[in-house]
Amino acid sequence: GQNIDQPTEMTATEGAIVQINCTYQTSGFNGLFWYQQHAGEAPTFLSYNVLDGLEEKGRFSSFLSRSKGYSYLLLKELQMKDSASYLCAVCSLADKLIFGTGTRLQVFP
Amino acid sequence: GAVVSQHPSRVICKSGTSVKIECRSLDFQATTMFWYRQFPKKSLMLMATSNEGSKATYEQGVEKDKFLINHASLTLSTLTVTSAHPEDSSFYICSARGVEDRLYNEQFFGPGTRLTVL
Numbered sequence: 327g328q329n330i331d332q333p334t335e336m337t338a339t340e341g342a343i344v345q346i347n348c349t350y351q352t353s354g355f356n357g358l359f360w361y362q363q364h365a366g367e368a369p370t371f372l373s374y375n376v377l378d379g380l381e382e383k384g385r386f387s388s389f390l391s392r393s394k395g396y397s398y399l400l401l402k403e404l405q406m407k408d409s410a411s412y413l414c415a416v417c418s419l420a421d422k423l424i425f426g427t428g429t430r431l432q433v434f435p
Numbered sequence: 436g437a438v439v440s441q442h443p444s445r446v447i448c449k450s451g452t453s454v455k456i457e458c459r460s461l462d463f464q465a466t467t468m469f470w471y472r473q474f475p476k477k478s479l480m481l482m483a484t485s486n487e488g489s490k491a492t493y494e495q496g497v498e499k500d501k502f503l504i505n506h507a508s509l510t511l512s513t514l515t516v517t518s519a520h521p522e523d524s525s526f527y528i529c530s531a532r533g534v535e536d537r538l539y540n541e542q543f544f545g546p547g548t549r550l551t552v553l
Contacts, residue, residue, distance in 0.1 A: 368528055368544040413478060423542060425478040
């Protein structure tokens, strides 16, 4: 079966660092995406990993371990505007995106 | 680039009516479009995959006669919710993937359509 797990909610303080974990079990793997979604809006692309390791892009980094079925999204120097849902999605061999439950992050001043 | 639009952004209708939602790729040709629905505080659930010029492929549990999908051109796909009922109220989001081998098979998402059925 297909299963993608993320924590439901997280809180953090402005300026801090937060790590959002994602574990997956899917039939086929063609890369893992992280999206940010504000309430009532469409998801926006943050990162993509297909090989093991860390991808860094500004304040956001994403890590992948295919052997462990594990990824994380790291957000540094948190800002209030980073309060949103963060969606982990695995691209299956059929090129379909399978989304995790999403993690709602609240950043407090 | 890679902009996807949806219309309407919000629709309220009476139970029993049909509602059509349009998804357009504005600056690229999309061979494949995907339709998702999202319930409040939940993640996106893939409903169907739409390929230009062919029948849509529906995910398990999605009624194809209820949710009609037409991908008539490389820039337009439509989702029609037929005989809508209150339980069909949801946030419907489309995404599109380009003809060329774009960034990592990336899907570009539309802004979503909020459907409320009274």
